[in-house]
């Protein structure tokens with residue numbers, strides 16, 4: 001009887017030791033898992049230019065923007081100008097060109113951060129557009145995301161930039177003060193383009209040196225109704241995205257450094273982490289037209 005009870009106690013002890021070891025192992029595993037760095041989700045946004053035409057193409061791009069949002073949500077939209085054709089009349093056309101096409105995105109709180117294109121200011125509707133979109137000024141800056149993956153945006157008015165010393169000085173200072181991981185400058189007019197309007201000598205003399213000196217990651221613009229990506233010039237990536245809904249145009253002979261040219265309606269989907277900034281051009285059928293990763 002004594003021997004039997006001794007065996008039982010031994011078995012119980014063994015079970016206890018096993019259970020304790022299992023519990024300790026699970027606790028250690030849990031602790032280690034808690035120590036692993038959590039992978040932060042990227043900051044996502046979209047960009048498009050030359051869209052407020054009221055044509056079917058504008059609605060097609062808008063539909064694809066909404067479709068994309070539903071499986072890959074993004075936070076906001078950069079408008080690269082020519083928000084309303086032909087003369088920027090926001091008072092008359094806000095509902096038709098802005099509110100109706102992008103209604104599902106507005107409802108989700110996807111805000112617009114616009115710049116003014118030549119069509120937006122041609123008849124003096126610039127201030128009315130600024131008031132409508134609640135723009136802090138013709139040029140402004142804002143920051144999104146968290147360090148170490150923070151992105152700082154610098155919106156310009158390139159209708160005047162080449163002779164606007166005050167704006168040039170503002171950009172120099174704003175860039176110098178920025179400690180964001182990614183600096184994205186955007187405006188309506190291209191520095192480089194093989195499209196109908198082409199490259200701008202005035203901007204390559206006034207804007208390009210500022211972008212390079214401040215190690216800007218990316219310059220986005222529209223104006224030419226196409227998509228074009230250049231090889232980085234002194235570490236700055238230049239992309240034209242003017243395919244948001246106005247009539248498409250063909251290219252002239254390629255400018256030096258032009259890497260990808262497409263005469264297609266599209267928008268850009270961008271995402272930033274601390275390690276990389278990914279830019280994808282998405283067509284109206286959802287096809288990935290081009291992509292580039294900056295590191």
Ligand SMILES: [Zn+2]
Pocket residue numbers: 082117118119188222223224
């Ligand atoms: Zn334009």
